Amino acid sequence: MNEIQIFAFEGAEVRTVLADGEPWWVASDVCSVLDVQSGRALARLDEDEKGLRSTQTPGGQQMLSYVNEPGLYSLVLGSRKPQAKAFKRWITHEVIPALRKHGSYSAAPKPLEITAAAGPVSYREQAEILAILRPILPEPYAAATGKVILSRAMGERPALEPSETPLYASTFLAEKGHKAGTVAKFQSGFGARVSNRYFKVRGRRPEKIPGPAGSRIDKVAVYSEVDRPLLEQVYMEIAEQISSFETGGQYAIGA
Numbered sequence: 001m002n003e004i005q006i007f008a009f010e011g012a013e014v015r016t017v018l019a020d021g022e023p024w025w026v027a028s029d030v031c032s033v034l035d036v037q038s039g040r041a042l043a044r045l046d047e048d049e050k051g052l053r054s055t056q057t058p059g060g061q062q063m064l065s066y067v068n069e070p071g072l073y074s075l076v077l078g079s080r081k082p083q084a085k086a087f088k089r090w091i092t093h094e095v096i097p098a099l100r101k102h103g104s105y106s107a108a109p110k111p112l113e114i115t116a117a118a119g120p121v122s123y124r125e126q127a128e129i130l131a132i133l134r135p136i137l138p139e140p141y142a143a144a145t146g147k148v149i150l151s152r153a154m155g156e157r158p159a160l161e162p163s164e165t166p167l168y169a170s171t172f173l174a175e176k177g178h179k180a181g182t183v184a185k186f187q188s189g190f191g192a193r194v195s196n197r198y199f200k201v202r203g204r205r206p207e208k209i210p211g212p213a214g215s216r217i218d219k220v221a222v223y224s225e226v227d228r229p230l231l232e233q234v235y236m237e238i239a240e241q242i243s244s245f246e247t248g249g250q251y252a253i254g255a
Contacts, residue, residue: 004055007095009033009087016099017053017066023099024053025072027065033087034079038065041078045071046181069096070180077177167223169194172231173242182246186238193234195221201230 004017012033015026027050031038042050042065049071055064067075076088169191173183198206206221223231 009090010083018099022068023096024066024068027067030067030072030075034075034084035081036075036079041075044078045074046179049074049180073174074179077174167225167227168220169231172235176235178242182242185245186242190234190238191221193238194231197230197234198227
């Protein structure tokens with residue numbers, strides 16, 4: 001495990017470490033930011049979403065509860081605090097990428113370039129690459145990528161509308177408050193149903209983009225806020241099965 005890192009969100013300190021390349025957060029810090037009761041919130045998490053780790057504190061070495069990425073998102077979903085959405089976006093768009101690339105988080109401005117396999121790529125070159133790829137990218141995401149490049153080139157933090165952020169079948173299920181284990185169990189069947197319904201309604205399959213970095217998934221279907229009613233419709237058809245699974249039943253969803 002790497003050395004503990006401390007960073008601030010709206011003045012509140014949150015401690016995190018990298019273990020085997022994955023970020024873990026001190027649960028009490030996260031719960032404090034999200035204004036949820038630590039004990040009850042942790043009790044609702046799956047065992048693979050939390051853990052105890054020896055940590056150096058001002059009072060000496062102590063065993064503290066930590067949560068990983070899925071655990072963090074479960075805590076966010078359990079918070080009614082208005083800042084919860086901003087906190088999640090900040091973690092996923094800034095802190096986690098920085099931790100995985102550099103092993104630490106820094107709020108200091110970074111050079112106006114990214115590092116690709118071929119070496120540093122300037123923002124101007126990124127814009128040129130986007131112009132070449134734009135005809136084959138879903139329009140909302142091409143526009144969003146352009147916004148990100150422009151904002152970062154100007155030293156600003158990108159601000160995207162919900163309609164410009166990809167909506168995946170798995171994130172849709174997570175937004176419904178289902179735990180990571182449930183999402184993993186049903187995302188494939190749910191995604192297949194949504195894809196089939198999309199084809200029936202739109203006359204074509206949904207757009208696909210490369211899967212997340214480090215994922216075993218090469219391509220993943222993406223939707224937008226415009227498609228949310230369709231996902232809601234399919235979800236209502238299987239909600240009872242998912243609920244039964246979470247209460248002890250054993251269901252599998254087919255396409």
